[in-house]
Amino acid sequence: xxxxxxxxxxxxxxxxxxxxxxxxxxxxxxxxxxxxxxxxxxxxxxxxxxxxxxxxxxxxxxxxxxxxxxxxxxxxxxxxxxxxxxxxxxxxxxxxxxxxxxxxxxxxxxxxxxxxxxxxxxxxxxxxxxxxxxxxxxxxxxxxxxxxxxxxxxxxxxxxxxxxxxxxxxxxxxxxxxxxxxxxxxxxxxxx
Amino acid sequence: xxxxxxxxxxxxxxxxxxxxxxxxxxxxxxxxxxxxxxxxxxxxxxxxxxxxxxxxxxxxxxxxxxxxxxxxxxxxxxxxxxxxxxxxxxxxxxxxxxxxxxxxxxxxxxxxxxxxxxxxxxxxxxxxxxxxxxxxxxxxxxxxxxxxxxxxxxxxxxxxxxxxxxxxxxxxxxxxxxxxxxxxxxxxxxxx
Amino acid sequence: xxxxxxxxxxxxxxxxxxxxxxxxxxxxxxxxxxxxxxxxxxxxxxxxxxxxxxxxxxxxxxxxxxxxxxxxxxxxxxxxxxxxxxxxxxxxxxxxxxxxxxxxxxxxxxxxxxxxxxxxxxxxxxxxxxxxxxxxxxxxxxxxxxxxxxxxxxxxxxxxxxxxxxxxxxxxxxxxxxxxxxxxxxxxxxxx
Amino acid sequence: xxxxxxxxxxxxxxxxxxxxxxxxxxxxxxxxxxxxxxxxxxxxxxxxxxxxxxxxxxxxxxxxxxxxxxxxxxxxxxxxxxxxxxxxxxxxxxxxxxxxxxxxxxxxxxxxxxxxxxxxxxxxxxxxxxxxxxxxxxxxxxxxxxxxxxxxxxxxxxxxxxxxxxxxxxxxxxxxxxxxxxxxxxxxxxxx
DNA sequence: CATGAATGAGAGTTCATTCAT
DNA sequence: GATGAATGAACTCTCATTCAT
Numbered sequence: 001x002x003x004x005x006x007x008x009x010x011x012x013x014x015x016x017x018x019x020x021x022x023x024x025x026x027x028x029x030x031x032x033x034x035x036x037x038x039x040x041x042x043x044x045x046x047x048x049x050x051x052x053x054x055x056x057x058x059x060x061x062x063x064x065x066x067x068x069x070x071x072x073x074x075x076x077x078x079x080x081x082x083x084x085x086x087x088x089x090x091x092x093x094x095x096x097x098x099x100x101x102x103x104x105x106x107x108x109x110x111x112x113x114x115x116x117x118x119x120x121x122x123x124x125x126x127x128x129x130x131x132x133x134x135x136x137x138x139x140x141x142x143x144x145x146x147x148x149x150x151x152x153x154x155x156x157x158x159x160x161x162x163x164x165x166x167x168x169x170x171x172x173x174x175x176x177x178x179x180x181x182x183x184x185x186x187x188x189x190x191x192x
Numbered sequence: 193x194x195x196x197x198x199x200x201x202x203x204x205x206x207x208x209x210x211x212x213x214x215x216x217x218x219x220x221x222x223x224x225x226x227x228x229x230x231x232x233x234x235x236x237x238x239x240x241x242x243x244x245x246x247x248x249x250x251x252x253x254x255x256x257x258x259x260x261x262x263x264x265x266x267x268x269x270x271x272x273x274x275x276x277x278x279x280x281x282x283x284x285x286x287x288x289x290x291x292x293x294x295x296x297x298x299x300x301x302x303x304x305x306x307x308x309x310x311x312x313x314x315x316x317x318x319x320x321x322x323x324x325x326x327x328x329x330x331x332x333x334x335x336x337x338x339x340x341x342x343x344x345x346x347x348x349x350x351x352x353x354x355x356x357x358x359x360x361x362x363x364x365x366x367x368x369x370x371x372x373x374x375x376x377x378x379x380x381x382x383x384x
Numbered sequence: 385x386x387x388x389x390x391x392x393x394x395x396x397x398x399x400x401x402x403x404x405x406x407x408x409x410x411x412x413x414x415x416x417x418x419x420x421x422x423x424x425x426x427x428x429x430x431x432x433x434x435x436x437x438x439x440x441x442x443x444x445x446x447x448x449x450x451x452x453x454x455x456x457x458x459x460x461x462x463x464x465x466x467x468x469x470x471x472x473x474x475x476x477x478x479x480x481x482x483x484x485x486x487x488x489x490x491x492x493x494x495x496x497x498x499x500x501x502x503x504x505x506x507x508x509x510x511x512x513x514x515x516x517x518x519x520x521x522x523x524x525x526x527x528x529x530x531x532x533x534x535x536x537x538x539x540x541x542x543x544x545x546x547x548x549x550x551x552x553x554x555x556x557x558x559x560x561x562x563x564x565x566x567x568x569x570x571x572x573x574x575x576x
Numbered sequence: 577x578x579x580x581x582x583x584x585x586x587x588x589x590x591x592x593x594x595x596x597x598x599x600x601x602x603x604x605x606x607x608x609x610x611x612x613x614x615x616x617x618x619x620x621x622x623x624x625x626x627x628x629x630x631x632x633x634x635x636x637x638x639x640x641x642x643x644x645x646x647x648x649x650x651x652x653x654x655x656x657x658x659x660x661x662x663x664x665x666x667x668x669x670x671x672x673x674x675x676x677x678x679x680x681x682x683x684x685x686x687x688x689x690x691x692x693x694x695x696x697x698x699x700x701x702x703x704x705x706x707x708x709x710x711x712x713x714x715x716x717x718x719x720x721x722x723x724x725x726x727x728x729x730x731x732x733x734x735x736x737x738x739x740x741x742x743x744x745x746x747x748x749x750x751x752x753x754x755x756x757x758x759x760x761x762x763x764x765x766x767x768x
Numbered sequence: 769c770a771t772g773a774a775t776g777a778g779a780g781t782t783c784a785t786t787c788a789t
Numbered sequence: 790g791a792t793g794a795a796t797g798a799a800c801t802c803t804c805a806t807t808c809a810t
C-alpha cells in the first residue's frame with residue numbers, strides 16, 4: 001500500500017469512527033460513511049467492502065491509540081497503585097459520553113458471534129482479567145493485598161466492570177456509583 | 193379488542209418472539225415478522241405500526257410468562273434458600289442459548305436510550321437489586337448471612353450478573369464459570 | 385330504498401361533502417370517507433362503489449340545496465334587478481373560502497372528461513348563460529338594458545365569471561376585484 | 577451538474593411532460609415517470625425527489641420553449657396587430673388538444689395553493705394582463721383603439737381567456753366559439 | 769344489512785454494489 | 790486509482806376491495 005493509500009485509509013477510519021460512535025454498528029450504511037468521509041461512493045469500496053471490515057480497522061486504530069495513552073502509566077508504581085490507576089482508567093471509559101464505541105462494539109459482536117475466536121469483547125475481557133490478576137498477585141507479594149485466588153477475583157471484578165459498562169451504554173450510570181463499586185472491589189482485597 | 197383480535201395478537205407476538213430471538217432487534221423488518229406469522233403484509237399493520245411497538249408487547253408477554261414460572265417459587269423457604277433459587281434462575285437465563293431475547297433487548301435499549309424513564313434494562317437491573325437486597329437482609333436477620341450494606345452488595349452482585357449476561361450474549365460463557373461466580377458471591381455473605 | 389337507507393345515504397353525502405371540500409376530488413380515498421362518516425369500511429361499499437359515484441350524489445344534493453336557497457329570489461323584481469342579484473350570488477360563490485367544492489368539481493371533470501354529455505362544468509356554464517341571456521333580454525324589453533346580442537353577451541359574461549372562479553380556486557381574488565368586474569359588465573349593457 | 581447529467585435531466589423532463597400532459601398532475605406517480613423514461617427506479621430519485629419538483633422543471637422548460645416560439649413575433653407591427661397576434665396565440669393554446677399541460681397545471685396549483693407568491697396560474701394571468709394592457713395603451717396612442725381604462729379592460733379580457741381555457745380543459749370548446757369571443761373583445765376597443 | 773379483519777397489489781424510498789469514464 | 794451515475798433488490802406503508810360473522 002502506498003503512502004497515499006495509507007493516508008486515505010486513515011482518513012476513512014477517522015471519519016467512520018465518528019459515525020459508529022454516533023449510530024452504533026448495525027444502523028450504519030456504506031452511504032453514511034461515504035458522506036462522512038466526503039469521498040466517492042466507489043472510492044470507499046476500493047478500501048472496504050462492507051461496514052464490518054471497516055469497523056475492524058476502526059477498532060484496531062482505537063487500540064493503537066489506547067496503547068499510546070497508557071504508555072505513560074509505566075514507572076515505579078506499586079501493583080496496588082497500578083490497580084488503582086487501571087480502575088480509574090476503566091471508570092473514565094465507562095463514563096465517557098461522546099465518541100465512545102461501546103454500543104457499536106456490542107452490536108458488532110452480537111452480529112458476528114460465530115466468528116472464530118476473534119471475539120472483541122471476549123478478548124477485551126480476557127485482557128482485563130490478565131492485567132488485574134497480575135496486579136493483584138503483585139499486590140499480594142508486596143503485602144498490600146490479601147487474596148486467595150487472584151484469577152477468580154480478577155474475573156469477578158471484570159464482570160462488575162462489564163456490567164457497569166453495559167448499564168452505562170444502555171441506560172446511564174453516575175460517577176458516584178462507579179466510584180462506590182471500585183472502592184468496594186478494592187476493599188475486598190486490600191489489607192486493613 | 194375482541195377475543196379474535198387478542199388471539200391473533202398473541203399469535204403475532206409468539207412468532208415475532210422467535211424472530212427477535214434469532215435476529216436481534218435492529219435487523220428485524222416488518223417483512224420478517226409477516227413471513228414468520230404467515231399473515232398478509234397489510235395484516236400486521238392492523239396490529240403494530242413498527243417493530244418497536246411489537247417488541248414492547250413481546251417483552252410484556254415474556255414478563256407475564258416469567259411471573260407464572262416464578263409463582264411456584266413461593267413456599268416456606270428461607271431467604272438464603274430463596275437467594276440460591278434466584279441465582280439458579282439467573283444462571284439458567286444467562287446460559288440459555290435458544291429463544292433468548294437478550295441481544296434484541298440490548299439493541300432495543302441502545303436505540304431508545306433517550307426514552308423517558310422506561311429503560312427496560314435499567315428496570316430489570318433495579319428489580320434484581322431489590323430482590324437480592326431483600327433476601328440478603330432477610331438472611332442477615334435469620335443469621336444465615338453477614339453483610340453490612342445489603343443494598344451495596346446487591347448492586348455489586350447485579351453488576352456481576354449483568355456482566356456475565358453480556359459476555360454470554362456477545363461471546364460465550366461456561367456453566368462452570370457461572371457457577372464459580374455465584375458460589376463466590378454466596379461465600380462473601382454466608383456465615384462460615 | 386328504505387327510509388333508513390336513505391337517511392344513511394344522506395349522512396354519508398353530508399360527511400363526504402366536507403372531505404371533498406377540503407381535499408378536492410382526486411386525493412380523496414374511500415378510507416377518508418369511511419373515517420369522516422364513522423361508518424364501517426364495508427358499510428360504505430353497500431352504498432357507493434367508488435369516490436366518483438359518491439361525488440355525483442354530493443353534487444346532486446348540493447344542487448337541491450342551491451335551488452332551495454334561490455327560491456326566495458322570486459317576487460316582483462325587474463330583470464335588471466334580478467341580474468344584479470344573480471351577480472351578487474355568483475360573487476358570494478366565487479369568494480366563499482370554506483366548504484366550497486370547486487376544486488373537487490374541477491378535478492372530477494378533468495378526470496371524467498370523456499363522460500357522455502354529462503359534464504357538470506359545461507352544464508353549470510350553459511345554465512348560467514341561459515339565465516343571464518333571459519335577464520338581459522328582459523332588461524332590454526324593459527328598456528333598462530341595451531344589447532344587440534344577449535346570447536353572445538351572456539356567454540362573454542359567464543367566461544368572465546368562470547375565469548374569476550378559477551383564479552379564486554387556484555390562487556386568490558379580492559372582493560373588490562370581483563365587484564369591479566361585475567360593475568364593468570353591468571355598465572356595458574345598462575342604458576345611461 | 578455535468579453535461580451528461582443535464583442531458584439526462586432533459587430526457588426525464590421531456591418524457592415526464594408527456595405523462596403530465598396525459599394524466600394531469602395528481603394521478604402521476606414516480607413509477608409512471610420511471611416507466612416513461614425507461615430509467616431505473618432509483619435513477620429518477622437521483623434527479624427528482626417527487627413529482628412536484630419534477631413538474632416545476634417541466635413548466636420551466638415549457639416556458640423557455642414558449643419564449644423561443646414568440647421571438648419571431650417582433651418586428652414592425654402596430655399594437656393593434658400585436659394584440660391580434662396575441663389573441664391568435666391564446667386561441668391556439670386554448671384549443672390545443674394533445675400535449676397540453678393545463679389540466680396538470682390546474683391540479684398542481686390547487687394542491688400547492690398555500691405556496692409563497694409563486695402561484696403559476698396567477699403569474700400567468702398577471703403576465704397576460706400586462707401584455708394586453710401595454711398593447712391596448714399602445715393602440716390608443718396610435719388612434720386604433722378607444723379605451724378609458726386599459727388596465728381594467730386587460731383584466732376583463734384575461735378572465736374571458738381563462739374562462740375559455742378552463743372550459744376547454746374540463747369540457748370542450750369550439751374554434752368558432754373562441755373566435756367569436758376574441759372578435760367581441762376586439763370590437764369593444766377598436767375605433768369604428 | 770352491517771361490521772371490520774384480512775388480503776394483496778402497488779407506490780414511495782433507500783442503499784449496496786457495479787462500471788464506464 | 791477515483792469518480793459518481795446507474796441499477797435493482799428490498800423494505801415500508803397505504804388502500805381498495807372482499808368476506809366470514
